[in-house]
Amino acid sequence: MVSATGVRALIDERGAEFEGYTFGFLDDMAKREIRRTILKAVAIPGHQVPFGSREMPIARGWGTGGLQITLACVGADDTIKVIDQGDDASVNAVNLRRLIAKTTGARETLTTGEATLIQSRHRIPEERMTAAQILILQVPIPEPLRHVERSVASARAMHAEADYARMWLALYEDVVRNGEVTAGAGYPVMVNGRFVMAPSPIPRWDIPKLNQADTLFLFGAGREKRIYAVPPFTNVQPLEFDDYPFEIEAFPNMSCRRCGATDSYLVTSPQADGGTLSVCSDTSYCDDVLAGRKVENQW
Amino acid sequence: MAIDTSPQAPRQTVVADQEQRAFRALLDAMSRPGTIHELPEARATDGAWGSALVVMQCLLDHEVTFAVEADDRSVHEQILRRTGARSDVLAAAGYVLADAAHALEVIEMASEGYLEEPERSATVVVRVDAIGSGSLRAVLSGPGIETVQSLAIEGLDASALHALIERNALYPTGIDIVLVDPQGRVACLPRSARIEVED
Ligand SMILES: [Zn+2]
Numbered sequence: 001m002v003s004a005t006g007v008r009a010l011i012d013e014r015g016a017e018f019e020g021y022t023f024g025f026l027d028d029m030a031k032r033e034i035r036r037t038i039l040k041a042v043a044i045p046g047h048q049v050p051f052g053s054r055e056m057p058i059a060r061g062w063g064t065g066g067l068q069i070t071l072a073c074v075g076a077d078d079t080i081k082v083i084d085q086g087d088d089a090s091v092n093a094v095n096l097r098r099l100i101a102k103t104t105g106a107r108e109t110l111t112t113g114e115a116t117l118i119q120s121r122h123r124i125p126e127e128r129m130t131a132a133q134i135l136i137l138q139v140p141i142p143e144p145l146r147h148v149e150r151s152v153a154s155a156r157a158m159h160a161e162a163d164y165a166r167m168w169l170a171l172y173e174d175v176v177r178n179g180e181v182t183a184g185a186g187y188p189v190m191v192n193g194r195f196v197m198a199p200s201p202i203p204r205w206d207i208p209k210l211n212q213a214d215t216l217f218l219f220g221a222g223r224e225k226r227i228y229a230v231p232p233f234t235n236v237q238p239l240e241f242d243d244y245p246f247e248i249e250a251f252p253n254m255s256c257r258r259c260g261a262t263d264s265y266l267v268t269s270p271q272a273d274g275g276t277l278s279v280c281s282d283t284s285y286c287d288d289v290l291a292g293r294k295v296e297n298q299w
Numbered sequence: 300m301a302i303d304t305s306p307q308a309p310r311q312t313v314v315a316d317q318e319q320r321a322f323r324a325l326l327d328a329m330s331r332p333g334t335i336h337e338l339p340e341a342r343a344t345d346g347a348w349g350s351a352l353v354v355m356q357c358l359l360d361h362e363v364t365f366a367v368e369a370d371d372r373s374v375h376e377q378i379l380r381r382t383g384a385r386s387d388v389l390a391a392a393g394y395v396l397a398d399a400a401h402a403l404e405v406i407e408m409a410s411e412g413y414l415e416e417p418e419r420s421a422t423v424v425v426r427v428d429a430i431g432s433g434s435l436r437a438v439l440s441g442p443g444i445e446t447v448q449s450l451a452i453e454g455l456d457a458s459a460l461h462a463l464i465e466r467n468a469l470y471p472t473g474i475d476i477v478l479v480d481p482q483g484r485v486a487c488l489p490r491s492a493r494i495e496v497e498d
Contacts, residue, residue, distance in 0.1 A: 022309060023308075023309045023310060023311040023312075023315060024311070024319075028315055028318070028360075029360055029362070031315075031318075031319075032318070032357070032358065032359075032360050032362075033360075033362060035322045035325075035326075035357070035358065036358055036363070037418075038326065039325060039326065039329050039358075039422070039475070040418040040422075040475075041418075042326065042329045042330050042443075042489065043329060043475045043489035043490055043491060044417055044418065044471050044489075044490065044491065045442045045491060047417060047418070047471060049418045050418075072322075073322070073323065073326070074319075075311070075316070075319045075320060075323065076308075076311065076316075101308070102308055103308060103309060104308055104309075104311075105308030105309075105310075106308075131331075134326075156415050157415060159415075160414040160415040161414070192441075192442050192491065194470070194471065195471075212445075216326075216330045231330045231331075231442045231443040231491075232330060232331065232443055233442065233443055233444055233445045234442040234443065235442075
């Protein structure tokens with residue numbers, strides 16, 4: 001088990017050849033099992049389906065669940081994009097993208113609109129994705145009931161009965177204590193009116209994009225060995241109270257320092273001079289705005 | 300921005316390439332119930348079972364079980380030989396292949412899974428005469444469908460769809476249907492789909 005930088009070493013050691021590796025890294029049996037699991041997950045939106053997560057050349061927690069889904073889906077005709085918190089250029093994103101491309105011959109891209117498969121950690125792209133694309137989200141903790149029920153078996157029973165009373169109670173206590181539901185990244189959602197689901201640690205900004213989208217969303221948790229899905233045109237509603245409605249993050253009077261956008265999710269970092277710097281989290285969108293390219297960002 | 304990739308990436312074997320393309324057709328079909336997709340070309344010698352065998356080979360190996368319910372059972376031997384999957388009784392099999400004449404019986408008998416493990420249910424592959432034309436019409440709504448999706452089917456009796464509606468009434472348990480025709484078309488009726496039958 002090696003870190004993300006270990007993938008770099010692996011690629012360097014193997015050179016361009018990747019000899020001895022099977023297409024898409026995983027063996028045919030592993031791919032078949034993941035494919036069976038994905039189809040079940042799509043047929044039962046929001047339900048976590050167990051699978052036999054394989055050892056990957058990256059440490060668990062670095063996106064092994066998402067990577068296994070990507071490798072089970074990808075063909076030589078695909079164009080792949082990998083983003084880490086919106087950024088294609090992070091070491092982790094670059095290494096995952098190269099691993100996928102080197103073992104499959106799939107084309108690589110940094111541009112949201114060009115990709116057929118996008119693997120992502122913690123963001124849904126600003127650019128509206130189409131029916132011809134699939135978004136694969138990396139999931140650290142797939143169980144949305146984890147903080148109200150630590151027993152896996154009990155949580156499964158609660159999902160089975162659609163008994164989410166304790167989830168609602170926890171949200172209510174949060175509202176009483178803090179005046180709002182404080183869940184930031186990974187705000188819990190109800191899928192198809194049946195299963196409460198962890199949308200992975202995406203910001204609230206991205207939650208409405210899951211509802212009635214054109215695109216298929218697949219979620220992979222490698223360490224916890226779960227795959228789940230939100231098909232296109234599926235109802236996905238954040239858990240909220242009538243008097244405390246769900247709200248996305250607001251960036252009042254702020255714009256991206258790089259491209260000037262006022263309609264994207266911004267990340268703010270402290271600067272040496274004591275000030276702060278805010279830029280688009282989604283680097284592909286930032287590039288588009290900077291270049292004057294108009295992309296559809298209404299989901 | 301496209302990035303140049305090395306041309307030396309490992310090549311997919313012909314069989315693995317076909318399985319990957321079959322999976323993507325199935326994934327599109329399952330994600331968008333009632334829409335019609337093209338499977339990769341079947342072996343000419345497989346005749347009317349060709350499309351069904353493409354699907355079974357994509358999904359089956361020795362980790363799963365299957366059953367065949369059809370007048371012509373030659374396909375049973377082919378699945379055993381090509382996939383290594385184990386044969387099981389209809390009520391317990393993970394994957395069931397049926398001709399249209401046996402669809403009703405299979406839909407009534409196949410496993411629906413358990414409330415805590417609804418995924419442990421049967422996926423039922425039904426070979427019909429044609430998808431996209433025919434007198435039986437399923438009007439679908441629900442996840443994967445923007446408004447409604449209409450699917451015409453030739454060679455399937457309406458009673459099979461009525462039985463499916465009944466079997467899937469206790470969602471999330473239920474069975475997922477993969478329809479194939481000899482022309483290489485595939486369409487899916489996942490348990491999440493709401494179905495109205497017009498005939
Ligand atoms: Zn920007």
